[in-house]
Amino acid sequence: MTPPFEMRGGHVRRDGRDVLRGVDLRVAAGDVVAVLGPNGAGKSTLIKALLGLLPLSGGSTAVYGVPPARFRDWGRVGYVPQRLPMGGGVPATVREVVASGRVARRSRWLPALTDRGADRAAVDRALAAVGLAGRDRDTAHLLSGGQQQRVLIARALAGEPDAFVLDEPTAGVDATSQLDLAGTLGGLVAGGRTVVLVAHELGPLAPLITRTVRLAGGRIVADDGEAA
Amino acid sequence: MEMLQFEYMRIGLVMAVLIGLTAPAIGTFVVQRRLALLGDGIGHVALTGIGLGLLTGSSPILGALAVSVLGALAIELLRARSRSGADVALALLFYGGLAGGVVLTGRSGAGTASLQSYLFGSITSVTAADLYVIAGLAAAVLLVVALFGRELFLLSQDEELARAAGLPVRFLSALVAVTAAVTVVIAMRAIGLLLVSALMVVPVAAAQQFARSFRGTMLAAMAAGVLSAVAGLAGSYQYDLPPGPSIVLLALAVFAVAVAAGGPLRRRRTAAARARAAEPEVMKS
Ligand SMILES: Nc1ncnc2c1ncn2[C@@H]1O[C@H](COP(=O)(O)OP(=O)(O)OP(=O)(O)O)[C@@H](O)[C@H]1O
Numbered sequence: 001m002t003p004p005f006e007m008r009g010g011h012v013r014r015d016g017r018d019v020l021r022g023v024d025l026r027v028a029a030g031d032v033v034a035v036l037g038p039n040g041a042g043k044s045t046l047i048k049a050l051l052g053l054l055p056l057s058g059g060s061t062a063v064y065g066v067p068p069a070r071f072r073d074w075g076r077v078g079y080v081p082q083r084l085p086m087g088g089g090v091p092a093t094v095r096e097v098v099a100s101g102r103v104a105r106r107s108r109w110l111p112a113l114t115d116r117g118a119d120r121a122a123v124d125r126a127l128a129a130v131g132l133a134g135r136d137r138d139t140a141h142l143l144s145g146g147q148q149q150r151v152l153i154a155r156a157l158a159g160e161p162d163a164f165v166l167d168e169p170t171a172g173v174d175a176t177s178q179l180d181l182a183g184t185l186g187g188l189v190a191g192g193r194t195v196v197l198v199a200h201e202l203g204p205l206a207p208l209i210t211r212t213v214r215l216a217g218g219r220i221v222a223d224d225g226e227a228a
Numbered sequence: 229m230e231m232l233q234f235e236y237m238r239i240g241l242v243m244a245v246l247i248g249l250t251a252p253a254i255g256t257f258v259v260q261r262r263l264a265l266l267g268d269g270i271g272h273v274a275l276t277g278i279g280l281g282l283l284t285g286s287s288p289i290l291g292a293l294a295v296s297v298l299g300a301l302a303i304e305l306l307r308a309r310s311r312s313g314a315d316v317a318l319a320l321l322f323y324g325g326l327a328g329g330v331v332l333t334g335r336s337g338a339g340t341a342s343l344q345s346y347l348f349g350s351i352t353s354v355t356a357a358d359l360y361v362i363a364g365l366a367a368a369v370l371l372v373v374a375l376f377g378r379e380l381f382l383l384s385q386d387e388e389l390a391r392a393a394g395l396p397v398r399f400l401s402a403l404v405a406v407t408a409a410v411t412v413v414i415a416m417r418a419i420g421l422l423l424v425s426a427l428m429v430v431p432v433a434a435a436q437q438f439a440r441s442f443r444g445t446m447l448a449a450m451a452a453g454v455l456s457a458v459a460g461l462a463g464s465y466q467y468d469l470p471p472g473p474s475i476v477l478l479a480l481a482v483f484a485v486a487v488a489a490g491g492p493l494r495r496r497r498t499a500a501a502r503a504r505a506a507e508p509e510v511m512k513s
Pocket residue numbers: 014015019037038039040041042043044045046
């Protein structure tokens with residue numbers, strides 16, 4: 001089976017500095033990979049490069065076997081960024097943000113063909129999964145930091161992807177919500193989904209992790225899943 | 229209602245409604261993308277198009293349309309290419325557009341009164357033929373917003389998220405710029421090129437004060453836009469003022485009211501949201 005993500009000798013330069021220095025990482029379907037490392041180690045850079053959001057200055061990377069620039073099936077990948085982007089300050093409701101996670105599933109040239117009932121149901125399920133059911137009409141930016149994090153997780157869940165890429169999904173999230181998230185991810189993993197997540201504290205997610213990759217100074221310094 | 233006896237006022241009112249609807253609609257995306265000055269840049273560049281149109285004896289509207297679409301694409305290219313250099317490059321485009329426009333308009337022998345009417349608006353000069361062109365352009369702008377609204381929402385939220393969703397970020401960014409350029413051309417006769425982008429920004433800033441949702445912001449901004457444009461035009465007729473500045477001053481008044489009323493409303497809402505969040509058990513049942 002084609003691996004969801006495969007990077008070979010990945011180099012990334014940002015502002016003239018080498019931030020990623022020769023990373024080899026093959027994530028197989030069904031893996032639950034935790035990327036650990038100190039601040040500035042290059043964890044966010046690594047997962048952005050895996051998704052093609054940052055250009056490589058050397059090496060190669062592929063999403064489901066295809067270089068990101070030519071990959072088309074983005075509905076298969078759900079990305080949770082480290083922070084809820086603010087933009088120019090126009091308010092958006094929780095539902096609007098979460099529903100935007102389904103954009104990749106829309107028919108690009110015939111958006112009218114999109115099944116609105118299915119969209120709505122998926123958004124409702126995602127909101128319930130992160131404990132934000134009933135908050136869908138609130139303005140996302142007026143929520144607390146941990147709640148905003150959960151909105152972003154719901155956004156990825158709503159897209160019903162095969163692979164999740166989460167940048168510190170539990171940062172600032174309270175203990176109960178972390179347990180909920182672990183439960184939700186556990187269900188998805190049991191269903192064969194792939195997860196790559198960055199974390200400083202694994203907490204309740206620890207039992208789900210099948211592989212731990214440790215990053216320091218832009219290099220992988222430990223990887224307990226390399227055997228495969 | 230006596231003013232409706234003049235054909236130019238009837239044309240003007242239809243135009244005011246079209247401007248009031250389109251400028252804030254695309255403006256909501258433009259503001260969320262932090263491109264509030266995009267409309268100003270396009271406005272300056274459009275003047276060169278008007279000058280070209282006058283000089284070559286063709287339609288100033290079509291000249292402005294062609295040059296402002298090209299200008300918008302140039303601005304978008306500069307924005308996407310470089311982070312630091314874009315600032316200066318944009319400024320160069322602004323000055324070049326304005327200076328070029330004034331020189332070309334002068335060469336065409338159109339005179340300062342005509343130049344003034346393009347800079348600050350004049351509704352009396354709009355013909356029924358102009359109106360058809362403008363109505364067609366307005367329909368195109370609203371169609372873009374209706375068809376690509378969800379994609380443009382994600383794009384203006386965050387380009388990185390849009391790219392991770394597989395959206396054609398460069399195409400959509402260009403689409404926003406071109407649609408803004410078309411809006412500038414729609415509004416330039418009534419409001420004038422120097423004030424044209426006010427209606428893209430000010431009604432949105434007003435709606436932002438009290439709306440909860442992106443959609444709500446856009447609809448409220450469109451309502452505020454139509455209100456300011458129609459009332460501003462009527463007022464300018466009543467008191468014999470230039471229409472552009474009257475419309476913009478009214479929009480600013482709407483903004484001031486929204487700020488005064490919106491602040492307390494938002495504080496109450498935040499407090500309520502935080503309070504609800506403090507009772508997770510209630511929420512989950
Ligand atoms: N937008 C940027 N432009 C230039 N350099 C950047 C940018 N973002 C991060 N960097 C640099 O890249 C390096 C790695 O940053 P990265 O965000 O990948 O770290 P991280 O491991 O995710 O850290 P954290 O735990 O704080 O999230 C840092 O040294 C940082 O200075």
